[in-house]
Amino acid sequence: MEQINNTLTVNESTYRALREKILFGEMLPGRAFTLRGLAESLGVSPTPVRETVRRLTAERALNLKDNRRVSIPEMTEKRFQEIRHARLILEPELATLAMINIDKKTINLLINIDKKTDTALLKGDLEGYMRGNYDFHFTIYRLANNSVLLSLVESLWLQFGPYMRLVYNHLGTNSLDDQHRVATRALENRDCIAFKIAIMEDLQQGMTFIGASRTLL
Amino acid sequence: MEQINNTLTVNESTYRALREKILFGEMLPGRAFTLRGLAESLGVSPTPVRETVRRLTAERALNLKDNRRVSIPEMTEKRFQEIRHARLILEPELATLAMINIDKKTINLLINIDKKTDTALLKGDLEGYMRGNYDFHFTIYRLANNSVLLSLVESLWLQFGPYMRLVYNHLGTNSLDDQHRVATRALENRDCIAFKIAIMEDLQQGMTFIGASRTLL
DNA sequence: TAATCAAGTTTGTGATCACAAAATTTGGTT
DNA sequence: AACCAAATTTTGTGATCACAAACTTGATTA
Numbered sequence: 001m002e003q004i005n006n007t008l009t010v011n012e013s014t015y016r017a018l019r020e021k022i023l024f025g026e027m028l029p030g031r032a033f034t035l036r037g038l039a040e041s042l043g044v045s046p047t048p049v050r051e052t053v054r055r056l057t058a059e060r061a062l063n064l065k066d067n068r069r070v071s072i073p074e075m076t077e078k079r080f081q082e083i084r085h086a087r088l089i090l091e092p093e094l095a096t097l098a099m100i101n102i103d104k105k106t107i108n109l110l111i112n113i114d115k116k117t118d119t120a121l122l123k124g125d126l127e128g129y130m131r132g133n134y135d136f137h138f139t140i141y142r143l144a145n146n147s148v149l150l151s152l153v154e155s156l157w158l159q160f161g162p163y164m165r166l167v168y169n170h171l172g173t174n175s176l177d178d179q180h181r182v183a184t185r186a187l188e189n190r191d192c193i194a195f196k197i198a199i200m201e202d203l204q205q206g207m208t209f210i211g212a213s214r215t216l217l
Numbered sequence: 218m219e220q221i222n223n224t225l226t227v228n229e230s231t232y233r234a235l236r237e238k239i240l241f242g243e244m245l246p247g248r249a250f251t252l253r254g255l256a257e258s259l260g261v262s263p264t265p266v267r268e269t270v271r272r273l274t275a276e277r278a279l280n281l282k283d284n285r286r287v288s289i290p291e292m293t294e295k296r297f298q299e300i301r302h303a304r305l306i307l308e309p310e311l312a313t314l315a316m317i318n319i320d321k322k323t324i325n326l327l328i329n330i331d332k333k334t335d336t337a338l339l340k341g342d343l344e345g346y347m348r349g350n351y352d353f354h355f356t357i358y359r360l361a362n363n364s365v366l367l368s369l370v371e372s373l374w375l376q377f378g379p380y381m382r383l384v385y386n387h388l389g390t391n392s393l394d395d396q397h398r399v400a401t402r403a404l405e406n407r408d409c410i411a412f413k414i415a416i417m418e419d420l421q422q423g424m425t426f427i428g429a430s431r432t433l434l
Numbered sequence: 435t436a437a438t439c440a441a442g443t444t445t446g447t448g449a450t451c452a453c454a455a456a457a458t459t460t461g462g463t464t
Numbered sequence: 465a466a467c468c469a470a471a472t473t474t475t476g477t478g479a480t481c482a483c484a485a486a487c488t489t490g491a492t493t494a
């Protein structure tokens with residue numbers, strides 16, 4: 001069932017490249033992209049780019065406009081609240097499911113990821129912070145061993161990633177404090193409720209931060 | 218912002234055609250499909266089919282296997298429970314959000330849809346029943362005016378659609394009774410709690426029915 | 435100077451081509 | 465009759481082509 005040959009298809013590597021760009025804010029909303037332009041910047045023909053764009057459009061990470069141009073969807077207050085709402089429903093659920101599969105080793109891994117994230121935060125390294133934050137959450141979520149919920153949450157992260165970056169670009173990362181440590185402490189105590197609450201708080205805090213600054217954009 | 222020209226692209230019509238086939242059980246799990254075969258049966262070139270397949274793969278409706286063949290994913294007990302779980306989290310939420318936007322006219326529409334669904338059920342018209350059931354739920358869900366949650370739920374329906382059909386093929390539709398009427402009655406009384414419970418019951422009943430018969434497949 | 439419109443350019447779309455990998459058939463051997 | 469290797473066909477992939485629609489530019493007019 002697994003991919004034996006570890007050489008990825010051009011299609012797959014194109015997808016991963018574009019997905020990362022979106023997730024960590026290298027492609028910002030508003031600007032329109034051309035298929036040929038993306039293809040050239042990735043050194044491939046337009047064909048795999050087109051398929052990748054269709055795929056990312058299905059995940060709501062990209063938008064095919066009426067004039068057939070492709071872009072990152074614009075954020076509205078309404079859509080922002082919808083994403084926040086969906087995240088608050090699904091992510092604490094996923095975290096709770098993951099809890100029983102998180103052993104001491106994983107907790108140490110999480111603490112390590114968090115340290116790196118903190119370092120990036122202090123240095124003002126935006127991409128490092130965003131990657132660390134992503135790793136922290138998805139290291140947990142993957143352990144829920146629930147691919148159906150996981151793919152729904154992945155779609156949500158693809159949808160708000162670009163805006164997170166946009167906000168950090170304007171405000172810097174100073175005002176963020178770190179809820180991850182609260183979460184790892186709850187894990188060490190095997191306190192399921194406290195862990196779920198920490199994930200919710202972390203998410204609330206991030207979304208409030210972004211939401212409060214949306215008017216600046 | 219809207220599509221002015223109402224002639225769909227080949228890509229879009231291919232997507233809709235294939236999506237319907239999956240959703241209402243014309244494509245059953247197990248069998249492997251070829252792009253060229255699908256293209257010929259739809260009277261188009263392989264190009265739009267490839268893009269459509271990528272899109273539906275992103276929505277988890279299709280599966281690209283290691284040998285690069287495309288198929289409907291196999292159902293396992295685990296995946297079945299994951300879908301059931303996700304539906305139970307998201308759909309009652311969507312129904313509750315929709316409630317305030319459901320007026321008398323919509324209630325009558327829902328009652329009408331339900332009547333048609335019942336007729337199909339009595340006649341043993343599987344596709345009619347499945348379409349009616351879909352229409353009933355999504356007429357409600359669309360009124361929640363929440364496209365983020367809606368697209369998540371659409372993905373879930375695409376994932377279990379083929380199995381619903383598979384089960385009905387084996388068991389017939391006799392043993393299904395109709396929870397929709399309970400829901401519309403709750404709507405007429407503007408009883409939010411009762412409505413939410415009815416949606417949950419309907420969903421539970423359907424999923425239990427399918428789950429209980431999975432061993433037959 | 436600002437608005438308009440016609441040429442020229444760029445772009446998305448759908449079909450086709452070339453090729454290697456996978457499936458299928460074939461034909462010979464045990 | 466059962467098996468396996470070679471030959472043949474089918475298939476997915478990525479690149480390219482043809483074309484119409486959208487965008488850009490620059491000259492012309494009010």
